[in-house]
Amino acid sequence: MAKAWKPRISSTDKPKYLALVETLEADIASGALQHGDRLPPQREIAEALHVTIATVTKAFREALQRGIVTSRTGSGTFVRVGDAHAESDRPQTDLSLNTIPSLPSKPFLDAALEELGQRRASELLCAYEPATGSEAHRATMAKWLRKRQLSLTPAELLLTHGAQHALAACFYAFAHRGDTVLCEQYTYAGIRRLGDLNQVKIDAVSMDDHGLDPADLARKLKKTGAKMLICTASVQNPTTASMPAERRRKIAAVCKEHGAVIVEDDIYGMLSGDTVPPITAIDRDTGIHISSLSKCMSPGIRLGTIVASERYLPTIQNALIALQWTAPSFWAEMFGFMLESGAVDRCIAANQKEALRRLIVFKEVTGQKPSTALASYHVWQAVPDAWRLDDFIAELLTLGVRVSPGHHFAVEQQFDRERSYIRICLGGGDSIDQLRDQLTKFRAVFGARPRLSATIA
Structure with a gap:
């Protein structure tokens, strides 16, 4: 030392x-x-x-x-x-990194990139395209999103460079300095960063096992005057909560009553296989739907979508033009012929199968029931009552195991005082053996009593 x-x-x-x-x-x-x-x-x-x-x-x-x-x-x-x-x-499996493994998608993406190279179409793929995407590419994405029970025309859809870019456009379009934007009590860091960037206050709506609480949402909308809600209805990050159909209808009704737009981040919808329609499919006038390929095919494919009604499209289009000069035509073209060949469906199915397999591994190794039965590469796990959260995280780190503490996601810290949670990610590496090793170390700490030296102030 x-x-x-x-x-x-x-x-x-x-x-x-x-x-x-x-x-x-x-x-x-x-x-x-x-x-x-x-x-x-x-x-x-x-x-x-x-x-x-x-x-x-x-x-x-x-x-x-x-x-x-x-x-x-x-x-x-x-x-x-x-x-x-x-x-x-460098640990090859990181339980704090919310991503997907590369191997399930590799054969499909390798073949697609090879095909794209053989087309020798650089003059098209590397040229300026309309900021919101060409009509052909928007038609391709509209066809794909029908799998999420969204019936739409290409004119109702805009292309983005991923879901985070889409969220940034919505902040730019609908949230202004001093405004309040509502979201779930636990949310991923990108939302808070967008709030800071736009000098917007992010306020939390309480959750239960089924996601947002409609009653608390109504109270917060009335109290703050917020006109935008950001939420995830299918396998929310970090909690994996998924709203049943009736909950989604209630959320839409509450926002409609208060004149608030719902920005629905449906980034996990395709991977999860959730059969319940998105909120935007229930109420197209109130909802704006966001999706991307990063959680179902590959995080490096920077292709996302925004679906909105005529009421919101012009404002979002102006935001996109301010934030990008050209659409992601390279990725849209590759995705298009993958969709036509059936490779997109096979690629997503391979990731669904792998995600479900890893949830089984999680249950087998740790003895804990996963927080969701839908396909997901992350779970939300309560920390044993005997442990203080900070000590639990520190003990895991001594074994080379990294997870994300719940307070990293808490919009208001009092939410995290009721009980300590952590997010465990299962997709941060391709080796199942390494995943088992990390989860075995996690189980050892989970089942142990805190050391005396770790509990003395």
Whole structure:
């Protein structure tokens, strides 16, 4: 251990965990810390700096991602100087990364890319296209979305560079500085970042096992005057909650009564195989539907869609033109001939099969029932009552296991005080053996009592 190293945080406006990481980087650069030096335990650092162990855990995670430390199972955390991308020091299965494995899609995408190259159509694929997509490409995506029970014409659909881009366009179109936008009490970080970027307040609506609570939604719409709700009806991230049909109808009715638009992020709809129609299919006048290929085919295919009624289309079109000069024609063209050949259906079916397989592995290894029966590469898991969430996360990290704590997703922190949850992602690697290994380590911590040293303040 680097006994002479004194953890410190200089006075800064940056978050404390980032300040600690920068201190590590500075001491490595100056030679105060050498390659192989063992860092003090996280609790000792937390006590020395008068911060929570969660702050130190977050700093260690960031340092690990930057490649300046490495974690060795059962031994601790060590300074690392050299190639930050060495394969041996990077876990190949990451339970905190919400993505999909590459192998189920690989044969279909390899064949499609080869076909695209043989067409020698660079003058078309690399030229400017209308910002909202060509009519042919919009017709292709409209045909695909009929599988989600959305009956629409190409004129009602716009192309985007993925779902996050679509959400950004909706913020740009409908949320202005000082406005309030509502979303689920747990939501993924991209929503809050868009709120910060647009200087919009993000307010939370409470949830139950079936998603948004319609009664609380009505209260929040009345209280805040919000005119936009962002929600996911099928396998919500992070909770995996899926709304039954009656709940979706109630959400649509409440928003219609208060004159609020629903931006429905249906990014997991295709993968999940959910047979309940999206909210937008129930009420086309109130809902705006967003979808993409990142969670059902590949995260690198930056192709998404926005479906909206004539009431909203002009405003969204103006936003898209401001945010992009040309549509993702390369990906749309590739997707088009994959759809015609049936490769899209086979690719998504392969991912559904793999996701369901991994949910079975999760149940077999951990002994815990997955939070959803639909195809999903992530689950929402309660932490045992005996554990404090920060200590549970820290204990997993000592074994090289990373998961995402519930408070990373909580819009209002009081929601996370009722009970501690974590999101566990099952798609962050292609090896089932490595997934089993990570889940076995998780089970060991899940079934253990907290160590005495980890519970003393």
